[in-house]
Amino acid sequence: MRHKFAAIAFIAAMLPCAAARAQNNSHFPITLQKELTARASNYTEVNLDRSMLAFASHFMDKDKDAAARNMIQKLNGVYVRTYEFDKPGQYSAADLAAIRRQFETTDWKPMVRDHSRNGSSDSDIYMKTEGGEILGMFVLNAEPQELDFVYISGPINLDDLSEIGGNFGVPKLRNRSDSATGGSK
Amino acid sequence: MSPTSAQFADALHRHQGRVYSIALRILGESGAAEEVAQDVFLELHRSLPRLKGEQHITAWLRRVTCHRATDALRRRAVRGGTAQSEWDENFLPESAPVSPAPLMNRIERLLFSLSPQQRTVIVLRYQEDMEPEDIAIELEMPLATVRSHLQRGLQLLRSKAERTLKEYIRG
Amino acid sequence: MADYHNQFDDLERDLCEGLVARPAPEGFAGKVLARVANQEAKESLPALFLHWRSALAAVLIAVALVTTGFWQHQRRQRIAGERARAQVMLALHITSNTLDSILQRQIQHPVKEAQP
Numbered sequence: 496m497r498h499k500f501a502a503i504a505f506i507a508a509m510l511p512c513a514a515a516r517a518q519n520n521s522h523f524p525i526t527l528q529k530e531l532t533a534r535a536s537n538y539t540e541v542n543l544d545r546s547m548l549a550f551a552s553h554f555m556d557k558d559k560d561a562a563a564r565n566m567i568q569k570l571n572g573v574y575v576r577t578y579e580f581d582k583p584g585q586y587s588a589a590d591l592a593a594i595r596r597q598f599e600t601t602d603w604k605p606m607v608r609d610h611s612r613n614g615s616s617d618s619d620i621y622m623k624t625e626g627g628e629i630l631g632m633f634v635l636n637a638e639p640q641e642l643d644f645v646y647i648s649g650p651i652n653l654d655d656l657s658e659i660g661g662n663f664g665v666p667k668l669r670n671r672s673d674s675a676t677g678g679s680k
Numbered sequence: 681m682s683p684t685s686a687q688f689a690d691a692l693h694r695h696q697g698r699v700y701s702i703a704l705r706i707l708g709e710s711g712a713a714e715e716v717a718q719d720v721f722l723e724l725h726r727s728l729p730r731l732k733g734e735q736h737i738t739a740w741l742r743r744v745t746c747h748r749a750t751d752a753l754r755r756r757a758v759r760g761g762t763a764q765s766e767w768d769e770n771f772l773p774e775s776a777p778v779s780p781a782p783l784m785n786r787i788e789r790l791l792f793s794l795s796p797q798q799r800t801v802i803v804l805r806y807q808e809d810m811e812p813e814d815i816a817i818e819l820e821m822p823l824a825t826v827r828s829h830l831q832r833g834l835q836l837l838r839s840k841a842e843r844t845l846k847e848y849i850r851g
Numbered sequence: 852m853a854d855y856h857n858q859f860d861d862l863e864r865d866l867c868e869g870l871v872a873r874p875a876p877e878g879f880a881g882k883v884l885a886r887v888a889n890q891e892a893k894e895s896l897p898a899l900f901l902h903w904r905s906a907l908a909a910v911l912i913a914v915a916l917v918t919t920g921f922w923q924h925q926r927r928q929r930i931a932g933e934r935a936r937a938q939v940m941l942a943l944h945i946t947s948n949t950l951d952s953i954l955q956r957q958i959q960h961p962v963k964e965a966q967p
Contacts, residue, residue, distance in 0.1 A: 541942040543935070551939045554932030563943055575942045609957060618953040636949045643949045645942075692883055696875040704873065714876055721883045722890060787862075787869060806866035838862055 523574035523646055524633075525597050531642070534585045535578040543573045545649075562655065570649035576642075583639035591617055591637055594644075598633055615639055629653070688725050691737055696721070698738075698808075699745050705803045706749035708792050712756075716748045723748075742808060743818050746800050753796050790840050798833035801826055 523542065532538055543551070548567045555564040567573065580586075598605070598621045607620035616638050623631035629652075634645040699720050704713035723744060724737070731737050791799050804815045812830060816823040 539941070539945065541938050541945070543938055543942060547935055548939065550932060551935035554929070554936045555939070560936075563939065567939055573939070573942045573946075575945045577945055607953060607957070609953065616956060618956060620950075620953065634946070634949050634953070636953055638952075643945065645946045645949055647946070688887070689880075689884070692880050696879050696883075697872040700875040700879065701872040705870070710876065714879065717875065717879070718883050718886060722886055725887050725890075787865060802866070803870065806863075807870040807872060809867070834862065841862070 522572065523576070523644075525594050525644065525646070527576070527594070527644075531578060531586060531590070534580060535642075536581045537579040539575065539577045541573070541575040543567075545571045548573065566652070566655040569652070570647060572646075572648040574644075574646040574648075576644040578642040580640045580642075585640075586637070586642055591635070594635065595619060603631075603633070688728055691724060691728070691741075692721055695738065695741050699741055701807060702742065702745045702803055703749045705788065705791060705807065706746065706796060706800055707752060712752055713749070716745065716752050720745050720748055739818060742804065742810075746804070746819060750796055750800065787837070787841065790837055793840050794833050794836055795829075798829045798836070801829040802833045802837075805830060 522544070548570055552564050552568055557564070578586075598619075602623050602625075603621045604624060605619060606622050607618060609616075609618040611617065617635070618637070619633075619635040621633040621635075622629050623633075628650060630648075630650055632645070632647045632651055634643070636643040696717070700713055700717040703716040703720070704710060707713050707716065720741065724731075724741065727740065728737075731740055791802065794802065800819070801815055804810045804818065805812070810818070812826045813823060815821070816826045819826070
């Protein structure tokens with residue numbers, strides 16, 4: 496009997512921890528073949544979780560980096576992967592299909608899906624929405640000799656993203672997403 | 681008074697005569713002897729914590745007094761003076777009791793016809809009642825040298841005394 | 852003359868008996884104690900000064916260590932922060948480039964909107 500109480504107490508104590516972990520569970524969500532990295536002639540990986548973003552925001556210029564600072568302060572994480580290949584054919588359509596399948600859940604909605612017939616370039620933008628609020632974005636951009644993935648976790652304000660466009664050339668997504676959302680209706 | 685201060689005061693009262701006498705019989709001048717004796721006790725005050733036991737203190741006082749008195753003689757010679765060869769009339773301070781044996785006063789004066797080394801060895805041998813072996817250790821001198829100084833010193837004392845004391849006895 | 856010779860036969864005995872320690876001059880002990888007291892007073896001042904200097908040196912060293920430690924920590928934090936900021940900027944730059952290239956492609960070709 497005493498053991499049962501102990502077990503219940505332990506589970507009760509662990510529940511908030513598990514919930515907190517689940518809430519902060521922001522990591523790069525897709526599994527990639529290790530061979531992809533091995534085959535790439537050049538690759539970039541950026542992993543910024545919530546604490547790292549908060550830390551970085553302290554060192555950003557309040558005026559010059561205002562838009563970026565404002566945006567990252569609300570995010571849970573930003574994860575980026577880019578792979579450059581010496582020659583085409585280093586990844587297959589099946590590889591991309593496997594990655595897309597990981598976002599084919601009820602939480603995620605494909606906002607842009609642009610697949611060329613000859614397989615020369617593929618683009619996908621998935622967004623996670625809840626109550627009309629965007630809580631995540633996944634971008635896949637595949638070209639014959641380049642493969643890019645961007646995963647942003649957390650509440651994304653498209654205005655903030657557009658503001659960043661001023662600094663980084665991010666396209667004005669509002670219109671595109673509006674049209675994409677509109678098109679999907 | 682701290683234990684060290686009490687020990688120092690005790691050593692000062694018990695050994696002041698010994699230290700002063702050694703210095704006086706080596707230097708032959710009461711003022712210089714008093715100065716050397718004071719310096720020796722100041723040095724003792726600094727060194728006392730390192731000295732263990734009465735015997736150690738006594739041996740230390742003898743050795744340091746001999747060295748400081750010999751140093752004072754050397755300094756006097758360097759300054760252009762000569763080593764004391766004549767008996768200082770102030771050898772006995774006014775306050776000091778006059779020796780009941782006038783013969784000994786004469787012998788003490790004769791000490792200054794000896795070299796400083798001979799004088800030192802004879803003072804340690806007869807004032808301090810030390811064996812030649814102990815004197816050799818104390819002065820860090822070969823035993824044969826100590827014996828030689830003693831023998832030669834006594835011979836000189838005898839020959840000088842034969843001449844000077846003859847008149848004294850006659851007188 | 853015989854008396855004279857007898858006396859010198861006993862020279863060593865006379866030395867033993869006659870070369871006794873003489874008393875130190877009047878006030879000798881007092882003078883020594885006064886010099887000791889004077890010397891102690893002189894030595895205590897530099898010692899006090901030495902202690903004061905040691906304490907000051909220790910405080911200065913401690914302050915220097917704390918300052919250096921703090922400065923090193925701040926420097927490391929700043930370097931790490933600058934690195935984190937650079938990572939954020941790189942991530943946003945890649946995001947912007949990726950989105951831009953998708954947009955350019957959509958402008959060049961007829962837009963195929965997603966059907967969620």
